[in-house]
Amino acid sequence: MDQNPKVISFENVTKAYSLGDRQLAVLKDMTFSIKKGEFVSVMGPSGSGKSTLLQLMGCLDQPSSGKVFIDGVDVSTFNSEQLAEIRSNKIGFVFQAFNLLPNLTALQNVEIAMSINEVPKQERMEKAKRLLKLVDLSERETHVPSELSGGEKQRVAVARALANNPSFLLADEPTGNLDSKSGTDVMNLIHDLWKTKQTTIVMVTHEPVVAQYSQRAIHIRDGMIESEEKMRGAGFASSAGKKIDLKLK
Ligand SMILES: Nc1ncnc2c1ncn2[C@@H]1O[C@H](COP(=O)(O)OP(=O)(O)OP(=O)(O)O)[C@@H](O)[C@H]1O
Ligand SMILES: [Mg+2]
Known part of the structure; x- marks a missing residue:
């Protein structure tokens, strides 16, 4: 058996939006794959298609053409019920804006x-x-989101993303709304999850220092893969010098 099976695989994927009588091509002929246990970042200018790419990986949307495989299964022809099932069974999401339910406690x-x-x-x-x-x-x-700091909200979101033992974690600018100390704490947390639990992670980020936590950066421009870059795959000490302890099970 393959020691590192592909968790996500794109084959000639395009995504276009209809704007009146015009078609806006957002992703163009994308072919790549993410292996089990990899930590990959997606970088590129604003509007280059990073969030669109993550939405397709997350089965929140479907390609206009081409194939998307999740754990070897072609999901590009799935109906909305099948997509919802795969999302809840296989995928954990972390968003820039946390997306916690405001009236519920962290728990x-x-x-x-x-x-x-x-x-x-x-x-x-x-x-x-x-x-x-x-x-x-x-x-x-017992705190509701308005009683949590930004970094704490994002850590709750990470806990929520792990709740259903997903095959992989998708994070769209997880530090985008955080100050540098909270951002470092959240990145150390995500990095430790990857190290200790071999979680497969795909993360969109604008910030080179954040991308350095991953092993590989995919740079996209105008909906195409421009280049790939090897990254450090290493964490940093937080500004308080404290690494989060993730040894608990
Ligand atoms: N539902 C939609 N309908 C039409 N166009 C869209 C839609 N969603 C996104 N776009 C367009 O697709 C392009 C890519 O958007 P996307 O959100 O993927 O960019 P991004 O790389 O994540 O940018 P940012 O760094 O600003 O978050 C943009 O030009 C955007 O305007
Ligand atoms: Mg985006």
Whole structure:
């Protein structure tokens, strides 16, 4: 068996939007793959198609032509129910704007992610607690998002993204709304997840220093892959000099 199977694979993928009678080509003939356990960043100018690319990887949208394979299965012809199922079973999302539910506590925000998959309530609560502990937020279980800092909100979002044991994690500018200290903490967390749990991660970022946490950067421009670059794949100490401890299970 292949030691490093492909988790995500694009074959000649294009994505175009209709604007009146015009077609706007956003992704053009993209072919690449992400292997199990890889940490890849996607970089490129604003409007180059990074979020669109992530949406296709995340089964939130479908290509105009070409094929998208998730764990070897061609999802480009899936209907919306099949896509929803694959999203909840296989994919964890982290967004720039956190996207937490404002009226739910940190614990409930993590727990609710599991309700789609019919996990019993007691089990959901226990797992949500474990996940909040993993992101060092046990003390904040009962806080609603408005009672959390930006960095804490993003750590709750990371815990939520892990709730259904996804095959891979997608993060669209996870540090985009954070100051540098919180951004470093969130990146150390994401990096430690990758190191300790061999989580497959694809992350969009504008910032070269953030991309250095990944192993490989895919640079895109005008909807095409311009180049690939090997990155450090290493974390940095946070400004407080404290690395987040992720040894808990
Ligand atoms: N639903 C849509 N309909 C029409 N055009 C769209 C739609 N979504 C995105 N676009 C266009 O597609 C292009 C790529 O958008 P995308 O959001 O993928 O860029 P991006 O690389 O993520 O940019 P940024 O760094 O600013 O987030 C942009 O020119 C955008 O205007
Ligand atoms: Mg974007």
